[in-house]
Amino acid sequence: xxxxxxxxxxxxxxxxxxxxxxxxxxxxxxxxxxxxxxxxxxxxxxxxxxxxxxxxxxxxxxxxxxxxxxxxxxxxxxxxxxxxxxxxxxxxxxxxxxxxxxxxxxxxxxxxxxxxxxxxxxxxxxxxxxxxxxxxxxxxxxxxxxxxxxxxxxxxxxxxxxxxxxxxxxxxxxxxxxxxxxxxxxxxxxxxxxxxxxxxxxxxxxxxxxxxxxxxxxxxxxxxxxxxxxxxxxxxxxxxxxxxxxxxxxxxxxxxxxxxxxxxxxxxxxxxxxxxxxxxxxxxxxxxxxxxxxxxxxxxxxxxxxxx
Ligand SMILES: [Zn+2]
Numbered sequence: 001x002x003x004x005x006x007x008x009x010x011x012x013x014x015x016x017x018x019x020x021x022x023x024x025x026x027x028x029x030x031x032x033x034x035x036x037x038x039x040x041x042x043x044x045x046x047x048x049x050x051x052x053x054x055x056x057x058x059x060x061x062x063x064x065x066x067x068x069x070x071x072x073x074x075x076x077x078x079x080x081x082x083x084x085x086x087x088x089x090x091x092x093x094x095x096x097x098x099x100x101x102x103x104x105x106x107x108x109x110x111x112x113x114x115x116x117x118x119x120x121x122x123x124x125x126x127x128x129x130x131x132x133x134x135x136x137x138x139x140x141x142x143x144x145x146x147x148x149x150x151x152x153x154x155x156x157x158x159x160x161x162x163x164x165x166x167x168x169x170x171x172x173x174x175x176x177x178x179x180x181x182x183x184x185x186x187x188x189x190x191x192x193x194x195x196x197x198x199x200x201x202x203x204x205x206x207x208x209x210x211x212x213x214x215x216x217x218x219x220x221x222x223x224x225x226x227x228x229x230x231x232x233x234x235x236x237x238x239x240x241x242x243x244x245x246x247x248x249x250x251x252x253x254x255x256x257x258x259x260x261x262x263x264x265x266x267x268x269x270x271x272x273x274x275x276x277x278x279x280x281x282x283x284x285x286x287x288x289x290x291x292x293x294x295x296x297x298x299x300x301x302x303x304x305x306x307x308x
Contacts, residue, residue, distance in 0.1 A: 001114035001277075003304030004107050005034070005043035008096040011120045013089030017077060020085060021250060021287040022122060022135040030119055030283070033293030038308025039300050044113070048100035048120060050092070051143065055102055058146035059139050059173045061130040068137060080132040094122055094137040097282070101144035101237075104280035108235070109152040115268070115304030117240075118282040119296075125167035125239045125284050126192065133169060134192065140282050141239045142173040145180055148235050155179055156274075158233035160224070160267050161186075162260075163241020163284040164207075164251040168192050170239065171202050181231045183224035185216060187244070187251050203227055207244070212254035216244070217262060225266055232274035236267055238303075242286025242295045250287050257291075257298040264302035279303060 012024040034040040056065055071078050072091045079085050097120035104116035124140030126133040141159060148154040159174075159182040161167035166186040174180040178201065185205035198204075205219040228236075242260065244253040264281075271279040281303055286292040301307050 002112065003043045003306035004046050004104065004113040004116040005119060006046045006048050006100040006103055006116055007119040008048040008100070010089065010092045010096045011048070014093035014122050015087040015089065016085035016135070025289055026286065026292065027119060027121060029289050029293045030296050033290070033297050034300070037297045039297055042306045042308050043117070043300065043304070046103060046107070048096040048118070049103055050095040051098035051102060051138065055143055055147055056098065056138060058150060059129060059142045064130040068132070083134050084132045084136065090122065090137065096120060097122060097124065098138040098140045098143045101140045101280065101282045102147045104282070105144045105148045105152065105235070108278040108280055109148065114277045116280045117300055117303060118280070120283055123241070123284040124282070125161060125163060125170045126165070127169045128172055134165065136169060139169050139173055141237050142170045144237055144280060144282070145174070149179055154234050156181070156231055156233045157235050157237060158228045158231060158270065159237045159239065160228065161239035161241070162244065162263055163239055164244035164248065164253050165191050165241065165285060167239050168196065171196070174201065175199060177201065181228060181233070183228055185219060187253050190251065207253050209252040210254065213256060213259050216253070216255055216259055220263055220266065225270070229270050229273060233270065234275045234278070236271040236275055236279045238264070238267060238279070238281035239284045240281045240299060241284035242292040245286065245288050245291050245295055247288035247291040248286065250285070257295040260295045261298040261302045264299050268302060
């Protein structure tokens with residue numbers, strides 16, 4: 001079955017500043033590698049739609065959505081919080097990033113694609129119901145999960161977040177949602193700081209500074225993957241951050257591209273066991289250029305059966 005590569009030119013027009021690590025060059029690197037590897041030809045391109053207000057309001061507060069529209073700059077930039085900066089194109093980019101994740105769910109739920117990858121920015125997993133945070137405006141993966149439950153009647157969604165930072169926004173949005181099981185590997189202690197109360201439905205996998213492949217794989221294999229499999233998800237969503245790579249400037253975990261291929265293969269196996277193979281991945285972090293390119297390619301090789 002087809003594999004969907006969802007993006008939009010608007011996602012390049014979110015410009016938080018020359019020195020900001022979350023730059024348009026990230027997507028340029030990803031697309032250059034997909035071209036080089038031949039994946040660009042075998043994955044079917046889709047243009048990301050804009051997210052709707054209804055889709056946003058499933059996880060965000062109306063007042064927050066109004067506030068983002070109000071502060072969206074006509075020229076220059078506006079700092080929403082310490083790390084999150086908006087340029088004139090940011091809100092549209094964020095709308096496409098969230099809309100891509102929703103389209104990915106529609107494609108796999110309707111059987112038009114088996115796997116979907118959203119090559120979009122800004123990322124989403126730190127965004128809270130009523131706050132921007134950590135480069136994120138809209139909670140892309142959470143919006144996709146809420147859409148799957150509300151529109152497609154999905155009763156069990158697994159979210160796997162392997163970005164090097166804790167997906168605190170996604171976690172917060174589904175704190176009281178028994179239909180979502182989230183597993184999250186992250187460097188600890190690290191951003192975001194602070195302790196979070198443990199709760200059912202969330203599986204934290206803590207990695208220490210300097211940890212690499214062995215610890216990452218052991219944590220997923222021994223702690224998270226058996227629980228995700230036992231949950232029997234009808235849909236698997238991935239918050240795919242590539243900032244746990246050895247060369248990433250923002251973190252200190254030592255993963256290689258092969259580790260992304262491995263974890264993706266494991267997650268796809270779970271999707272195939274209980275969810276007819278339905279799997280949607282959306283780009284989160286990853287700031288080491290050009291290293292994220294090959295890691296994204298390795299991720300796609302395992303995500304769908306659409307290699308070059
Ligand atoms: Zn991150």
